Amino acid sequence: MRIHDSRKFIGAALTFALALGLSAPVVAADSTTTNETVMVGGAAMYPSRNIVQNAVNSSDHTTLVSAIKAAGLVDTLSGDGPFTVFAPTNKAFAALPSGTVDMLLKPEHKNSLIKLLTYHVVPGRLTVRDFDRAIKQGGGKATLTTVQGDTLTLGRDGKWLTVSDDKGDVAHVTISNVIQSNGVIHVVDAVLMP
Numbered sequence: 001m002r003i004h005d006s007r008k009f010i011g012a013a014l015t016f017a018l019a020l021g022l023s024a025p026v027v028a029a030d031s032t033t034t035n036e037t038v039m040v041g042g043a044a045m046y047p048s049r050n051i052v053q054n055a056v057n058s059s060d061h062t063t064l065v066s067a068i069k070a071a072g073l074v075d076t077l078s079g080d081g082p083f084t085v086f087a088p089t090n091k092a093f094a095a096l097p098s099g100t101v102d103m104l105l106k107p108e109h110k111n112s113l114i115k116l117l118t119y120h121v122v123p124g125r126l127t128v129r130d131f132d133r134a135i136k137q138g139g140g141k142a143t144l145t146t147v148q149g150d151t152l153t154l155g156r157d158g159k160w161l162t163v164s165d166d167k168g169d170v171a172h173v174t175i176s177n178v179i180q181s182n183g184v185i186h187v188v189d190a191v192l193m194p
Contacts, residue, residue, distance in 0.1 A: 036179070063094075072114075081123075152164065165194070
C-alpha cells in the first residue's frame, strides 16, 4: 500500500531529517497522540521543539547533525513540516564504507548529501500505528514515497518495524514515535541508500 504521494512536498523536500537514535526494539508505548518527552542519545526530546532543536542535543546523532548543517538543511528541518524522519545514529553512519561520511561532508558532494538525507524523510506526521495499518492492508508490506520522490518499503520482522531502501538493504526502527513540533522521528540502526 502506498501511504503518500509526496511530489507536492518536493519544495519542502530538502527537509529531510534524521535526528536521534539508540538501539532497542520499537517502543511498546504508543505515543502517537501524546506529547511525551522521550530520551534519545542521553537527551530529552521535547515535543514542543522541532527536529533540529532536539537533534542537536542527542549524543547519538552528532554525525547526523553535522550532515544536516553541511547540507544546508537546518532551516528546512526547523520549518513547519510536518515531516516523518527515519534518523540513523552515529553507529549507523560509522557502518558505511570507510571514508564515505568524510566524503559526503565535503562541499563538492553537497548534492549527494542532500539526496541521502532527504531519502530518510517522508511528508506528513506518520506513527507506527499508521505504518502497521498500512502494512496490514498491504499484505505484509507498505510503500512510502520520500520527499525526493523515491520509495521506502515498510515491513515487520518479528517485533521490529523494518524500513528497506530500493536496493533491499534493511534498517530496524529502534525508537519510534518521537513526537516533534514539526513531525515525528523514528530512530533507525542503518543508513538507507537512495
